[in-house]
Amino acid sequence: MDMWASVGPVAVFIVLLAVVAVLRPAFLGGGGIGILAIQATPILLVAMGQAIVLHVGSIDLSNAAMAVLAAILLAKALGPLGAPAPLVCIAVVTVIGAVNGWLIAFAQVPSFALTLGTLGILQAASLVISKATTVYVTANGDLLSPLFGTALASLPAAFWVGVILAVLLWAMLRFTQLGQGMTAVGLNETGALFSGLRTRWLKVLAFALSGLLAGVAGVMIIAQGGAASTNGLGSDLLLPGIAAAIVGGTAITGGATNPVNVVFGALTVALVPIAAAAVGVTPQAQSLVYGLVIIIAVALTMSRSSGVVK
Amino acid sequence: MTDTDSSVKQTATADRAGSRRLENPGHRRFEWKSLGELGALIVLLVVFTALNPGSFLTGANVRTVLDQASQPLIVGVGATLVILMGSIDLSVEGVMGAAGMTFVLLSANSRHTVDLGPWAIVAAMLVGIALGLLSGLIHTRLKVPSFIVTLGVWFVGLGIATLLFGESAIPFLPDGSLKSWPTNHTLGLPNSFWLAAVVVVAGALVARFTRLGRFTYAIGNNEEIARDNGVPVGRFKLYVFVFAGACSALAGVLATLELGAGSTTVGIGNLFLTIAAVVIGGTSLGGGKGGILRTALGVMLLTVLNNGLILTGVSPNLQSAVSGTVLILAIVAASWPNRSSLRIVK
Numbered sequence: 249m250d251m252w253a254s255v256g257p258v259a260v261f262i263v264l265l266a267v268v269a270v271l272r273p274a275f276l277g278g279g280g281i282g283i284l285a286i287q288a289t290p291i292l293l294v295a296m297g298q299a300i301v302l303h304v305g306s307i308d309l310s311n312a313a314m315a316v317l318a319a320i321l322l323a324k325a326l327g328p329l330g331a332p333a334p335l336v337c338i339a340v341v342t343v344i345g346a347v348n349g350w351l352i353a354f355a356q357v358p359s360f361a362l363t364l365g366t367l368g369i370l371q372a373a374s375l376v377i378s379k380a381t382t383v384y385v386t387a388n389g390d391l392l393s394p395l396f397g398t399a400l401a402s403l404p405a406a407f408w409v410g411v412i413l414a415v416l417l418w419a420m421l422r423f424t425q426l427g428q429g430m431t432a433v434g435l436n437e438t439g440a441l442f443s444g445l446r447t448r449w450l451k452v453l454a455f456a457l458s459g460l461l462a463g464v465a466g467v468m469i470i471a472q473g474g475a476a477s478t479n480g481l482g483s484d485l486l487l488p489g490i491a492a493a494i495v496g497g498t499a500i501t502g503g504a505t506n507p508v509n510v511v512f513g514a515l516t517v518a519l520v521p522i523a524a525a526a527v528g529v530t531p532q533a534q535s536l537v538y539g540l541v542i543i544i545a546v547a548l549t550m551s552r553s554s555g556v557v558k
Numbered sequence: 559m560t561d562t563d564s565s566v567k568q569t570a571t572a573d574r575a576g577s578r579r580l581e582n583p584g585h586r587r588f589e590w591k592s593l594g595e596l597g598a599l600i601v602l603l604v605v606f607t608a609l610n611p612g613s614f615l616t617g618a619n620v621r622t623v624l625d626q627a628s629q630p631l632i633v634g635v636g637a638t639l640v641i642l643m644g645s646i647d648l649s650v651e652g653v654m655g656a657a658g659m660t661f662v663l664l665s666a667n668s669r670h671t672v673d674l675g676p677w678a679i680v681a682a683m684l685v686g687i688a689l690g691l692l693s694g695l696i697h698t699r700l701k702v703p704s705f706i707v708t709l710g711v712w713f714v715g716l717g718i719a720t721l722l723f724g725e726s727a728i729p730f731l732p733d734g735s736l737k738s739w740p741t742n743h744t745l746g747l748p749n750s751f752w753l754a755a756v757v758v759v760a761g762a763l764v765a766r767f768t769r770l771g772r773f774t775y776a777i778g779n780n781e782e783i784a785r786d787n788g789v790p791v792g793r794f795k796l797y798v799f800v801f802a803g804a805c806s807a808l809a810g811v812l813a814t815l816e817l818g819a820g821s822t823t824v825g826i827g828n829l830f831l832t833i834a835a836v837v838i839g840g841t842s843l844g845g846g847k848g849g850i851l852r853t854a855l856g857v858m859l860l861t862v863l864n865n866g867l868i869l870t871g872v873s874p875n876l877q878s879a880v881s882g883t884v885l886i887l888a889i890v891a892a893s894w895p896n897r898s899s900l901r902i903v904k
Contacts, residue, residue, distance in 0.1 A: 305904050307705070355890040356903045358843055360646065360705050361833065362889060368830050368882025375875035437902045487713055500706060502904075532724070536717020539652075543710035547700045 318466025345459020652715025690803020
């Protein structure tokens with residue numbers, strides 16, 4: 249387990265990349281890594297939020313819908329509000345995430361059921377706000393263009409934003425009381441409660457962070473596409489997000505998360521369709537492959553110490 | 559999936575566990591709690607009739623509501639059994655897509671693939687059973703939590719449907735007796751509703767009188783005690799997942815017949831509606847308490863609510879918000895009395 253947690257996600261990514269490089273030599277030469285990083289960026293942000301929620305032993309089925317809602321709000325607000333618009337949109341979904349966490353922690357309901365309900369509300373909100381069409385950014389679009397327009401080491405700035413956030417999250421989990429409290433909640437919530445930790449508020453914080461990162465993912469969607477809709481760019485991030493968190497070594501039982509490894513999880517998940525095409529699987533099988541990847545990754549990596557599995 | 563740390567749960571909530579043991583689910587089925595939902599349904603009917611005097615309580619609209627309720631009713635039978643067992647099945651929309659697509663491609667259709675006649679329905683059911691078997695085997699043998707397994711199988715099902723669909727034109731069912739069967743009337747009510755009613759009654763009888771049903775309640779109430787008493791927990795969990803897969807597949811065939819064409823997303827919206835209906839009906843997400851007839855009431859409540867709101871002029875885009883809000887209110891209301899400062903819910 250320890251070996252897997254530290255080097256597993258990196259190794260999986262390198263092996264998959266090697267397979268693609270051998271079968272499709274043009275991928276590495278033709279700037280494939282840069283394209284891969286662009287595709288991995290929204291997945292990475294949603295996956296980090298999911299990883300934090302998984303870290304406290306819950307799951308957030310609504311964070312991908314939050315990213316879409318944030319993107320639609322931003323497409324509407326960027327013109328009138330200008331530079332503060334992204335911050336406003338991120339703040340809105342952060343509050344939604346916090347409300348999720350508050351209900352889960354204080355009404356004591358299962359997270360998958362509550363966030364399934366929130367998912368429905370968010371989808372409807374996105375449909376109503378976007379009037380079920382694509383919303384285009386009308387003005388100030390150049391404010392966000394540096395995110396994907398500038399590159400560092402041939403990777404877009406947006407990807408580096410994700411990497412920096414991952415390092416910050418890692419430092420928070422590793423060095424701060426809040427982070428270590430979250431780890432305690434994930435490893436043994438009863439023990440954390442008896443130790444006097446404010447476990448309920450730590451859960452609220454985890455869900456609020458999930459909302460915040462989903463908001464950043466929404467900003468990236470707009471920066472990348474300049475438009476948002478309920479079925480366009482970024483509308484199917486839920487499963488890739490969970491897959492990236494788990495392939496990145498996050499235990500669904502909680503308490504074991506390395507946000508830096510989630511970066512490699514996201515890169516692997518973004519590479520899966522490319523690798524699948526390279527070994528001759530049609531792109532139509534993409535959701536089938538994602539579904540199997542999740543099941544296999546969880547089956548291989550989860551610890552089975554607890555007796556009853558529901 | 560709710561209460562995990564069993565030792566603490568037992569000490570911290572001993573009084574609650576004691577009162578729970580007295581509540582035999584079989585004998586409590588129609589007490590005041592379910593009358594509450596019946597009352598809510600009647601209130602909804604009165605309110606929407608008052609708001610839409612000419613259009614709500616008409617024969618045509620009643621048939622529309624019953625037809626709309628038929629798919630979630632069928633899915634709800636399997637979903638209730640899975641939740642009674644303390645697990646969850648998120649795969650229903652994927653299974654519906656895969657089964658529906660199998661059915662279209664093996665029936666007479668505009669792509670002229672093959673026509674197996676009624677055997678196409680059998681094949682579609684087998685696809686559902688196979689996917690249920692897959693979920694059940696991974697859950698029981700590899701000990702992966704059911705929400706992750708079925709989340710994966712949801713997308714495996716969608717992937718199978720997409721692969722079967724391929725890149726050719728949309729396969730349409732020909733105009734004929736089969737396509738119009740669900741909306742044709744028998745004794746004044748749509749056939750789709752009769753099919754759903756048969757499945758619901760059969761499911762309720764299975765839950766009440768068979769070993770499968772009683773063991774499902776026993777596993778949901780306390781899996782360790784059930785195992786200690788000789789219940790083959792793994793085997794019966796597998797049966798329930800297979801049963802749920804078959805229910806979803808049947809609903810997928812029905813949905814495809816109503817749509818008249820093959821579509822990967824034929825099951826869209828059913829997951830929300832059924833899980834919300836199961837919880838509103840009063841089946842506990844922790845397992846062991848509730849029943850299929852309660853879920854049927856929950857489905858009717860949500861279908862009437864959605865239908866009434868649309869007739870009153872609320873945008874259909876808000877449908878998922880209605881189900882979502884009702885789901886949240888229902889789970890919060892259901893768990894509120896059980897709150898305790900030491901209770902752990904994941």
